[in-house]
Amino acid sequence: MERHLAVIEREEPRIGAFLRVTEDLARSQAAEADRRLASGEGVTPLTGIPLAIKDVICVAGVETTAGSRILSGFRPPYDATVIARLREAGAVFLGMTNCDEFAMGSSTENSGYHPTRNPHDPSRVPGGSSGGSAAAVASGEAVYALGTDTGGSIRQPAALCGVVGMKPTYGRVSRYGLIAFASSLDQIGPFATGVRDAALVLQAVSGPDPRDATSADRPVDVLSELEAGVEGLRLGVPREYFQVEGMEPGVKATVERALLVLERAGAELVEVSLPHTDYGLAAYYIIAPAECSSNLARFDSVRYGLRVEGENLLETYLRTRRQGFGPEVRRRIMLGTYALSAGYYDAYYLRAQKVRTLIARDFEQAFLHCDAIVSATSPVVAFPLGAKLADPLAMYLNDVLTLGGNLAGLPGVSVPCGTSEGLPVGLQVLAPQWRDATALRVARAYEVARD
Amino acid sequence: MSLTAEDVRHVAMLARLGLEPGEEEFYAAQLGAILAHIDRLRELDTEAIPPTAQAVPLPARMREDEPRPGLSQERALANAPAAREGYFVVGAIQEAEP
Numbered sequence: 306m307e308r309h310l311a312v313i314e315r316e317e318p319r320i321g322a323f324l325r326v327t328e329d330l331a332r333s334q335a336a337e338a339d340r341r342l343a344s345g346e347g348v349t350p351l352t353g354i355p356l357a358i359k360d361v362i363c364v365a366g367v368e369t370t371a372g373s374r375i376l377s378g379f380r381p382p383y384d385a386t387v388i389a390r391l392r393e394a395g396a397v398f399l400g401m402t403n404c405d406e407f408a409m410g411s412s413t414e415n416s417g418y419h420p421t422r423n424p425h426d427p428s429r430v431p432g433g434s435s436g437g438s439a440a441a442v443a444s445g446e447a448v449y450a451l452g453t454d455t456g457g458s459i460r461q462p463a464a465l466c467g468v469v470g471m472k473p474t475y476g477r478v479s480r481y482g483l484i485a486f487a488s489s490l491d492q493i494g495p496f497a498t499g500v501r502d503a504a505l506v507l508q509a510v511s512g513p514d515p516r517d518a519t520s521a522d523r524p525v526d527v528l529s530e531l532e533a534g535v536e537g538l539r540l541g542v543p544r545e546y547f548q549v550e551g552m553e554p555g556v557k558a559t560v561e562r563a564l565l566v567l568e569r570a571g572a573e574l575v576e577v578s579l580p581h582t583d584y585g586l587a588a589y590y591i592i593a594p595a596e597c598s599s600n601l602a603r604f605d606s607v608r609y610g611l612r613v614e615g616e617n618l619l620e621t622y623l624r625t626r627r628q629g630f631g632p633e634v635r636r637r638i639m640l641g642t643y644a645l646s647a648g649y650y651d652a653y654y655l656r657a658q659k660v661r662t663l664i665a666r667d668f669e670q671a672f673l674h675c676d677a678i679v680s681a682t683s684p685v686v687a688f689p690l691g692a693k694l695a696d697p698l699a700m701y702l703n704d705v706l707t708l709g710g711n712l713a714g715l716p717g718v719s720v721p722c723g724t725s726e727g728l729p730v731g732l733q734v735l736a737p738q739w740r741d742a743t744a745l746r747v748a749r750a751y752e753v754a755r756d
Numbered sequence: 757m758s759l760t761a762e763d764v765r766h767v768a769m770l771a772r773l774g775l776e777p778g779e780e781e782f783y784a785a786q787l788g789a790i791l792a793h794i795d796r797l798r799e800l801d802t803e804a805i806p807p808t809a810q811a812v813p814l815p816a817r818m819r820e821d822e823p824r825p826g827l828s829q830e831r832a833l834a835n836a837p838a839a840r841e842g843y844f845v846v847g848a849i850q851e852a853e854p
Contacts, residue, residue, distance in 0.1 A: 618849045
């Protein structure tokens with residue numbers, strides 16, 4: 306633990322992965338873990354292991370801001386369920402990691418505080434929105450980290466930082482205590498340097514929670530297939546995912562080499578089709594902003610958060626939300642409000658929900674022919690800071706290969722599969738709902754065959 | 757679909773987002789470009805397709821209707837921008853009678 310605090314002290318000026326380092330808490334938790342290890346009681350695979358936590362997951366008494374100025378100084382009165390489970394397991398909390406404000410972005414540049422830099426090249430972004438968590442693991446500051454994934458916000462930064470990241474099936478992990486962005490898409494998941502560690506963390510935080518009615522009462526079996534290999538598995542290669550706009554040739558070639566590694570390990574590669582891929586981004590950028598515009602209505606300066614006084618309550622709302630929210634959050638609130646407003650609901654929101662059905666059906670059809678789907682996680686490698694800030698649509702295109710998994714509720718893993726232009730490339734494995742174990746199995750088999 | 761400065765003003769007011777002078781045009785251009793991409797949804801015939809609000813079928817679960825302790829008043833008020841005598845303080849929403 307002290308070694309990790311030392312790495313943080315050394316790396317933070319270069320990377321900026323953390324918004325807050327909780328040294329005192331980490332030291333007292335480490336002392337508690339030592340007591341457990343000495344007595345042999347209450348010892349789990351995570352006892353004494355230091356982790357970093359994305360700043361959207363509430364930790365009781367520790368400032369948690371969702372990367373936003375509007376929550377500056379907010380100290381949650383309770384733990385998120387995943388945090389309570391990690392405390393129970395004897396974990397050590399190193400601190401809260403930087404992210405795009407309210408998890409909206411693909412580069413962590415939308416943080417209300419500071420950008421985070423990619424440990425592989427500090428002139429480039431770490432991806433986002435969980436960029437701080439990915440960078441903390443990639444730089445060795447933390448052994449593992451928690452992030453959240455609404456359209457790719459775990460898998461894409463994992464790919465860009467060269468670590469493993471997993472978005473579980475929607476409902477696998479309780480969202481109680483997660484600061485909500487888009488409630489039908491958000492899932493909490495792990496970052497780690499290897500698939501086995503990510504699976505152990507997922508196992509520890511998964512399972513039903515009476516405080517989240519969308520958490521599923523299903524057996525947690527994410528480790529059951531881990532070392533089973535890919536011999537005899539059919540892996541679907543969606544042709545549309547290799548032809549998306551902006552796909553870099555170096556990324557495509559690296560992922561195609563990874564597919565050959567899986568084939569040599571015994572998998573059968575089958576071509577599948579996801580015919581509505583070109584409509585995913587459009588559906589997502591109605592549904593996610595619509596849900597965000599509703600969720601973020603709670604920031605009214607009354608019960609918590611920033612207040613900028615005006616002459617009356619309306620003026621107070623306008624000024625508080627003017628100063629508290631950054632440009633990307635404002636854009637999405639306006640887009641979502643527009644899509645839900647009178648006269649546009651049917652044309653945008655309802656239509657997007659119908660297209661969501663088509664996209665989910667695409668996956669159902671594809672999974673009739675394969676056990677898992679493999680592709681690139683991100684069509685590009687880490688890009689320079691500032692490169693896409695002026696063009697929101699160009700930024701959104703980073704998520705084109707990941708957001709389908711959120712719209713359809715699927716589990717997905719990104720595992721490092723080589724480099725292009727000297728920068729990490731991620732292989733994405735998507736599996737049918739509740740087949741988290743299969744997604745991890747394929748990623749693990751790739752890791753074993755690669756090494 | 758293009759968006760006018762007036763549309764942006766209207767939507768911003770619905771969402772209680774204050775705008776600085778000149779921001780209407782800035783956001784109208786940006787949101788218009790995003791909506792131009794989103795308009796491709798119209799290419800699909802969705803007439804007979806049911807909408808999906810949430811992709812994972814989950815049964816509604818009932819819980820025992822038993823009282824449990826909630827947040828104490830002190831903890832509930834701990835993050836309030838302004839509190840007095842156990843209440844959240846907000847500005848007046850109605851003017852006093854003259």
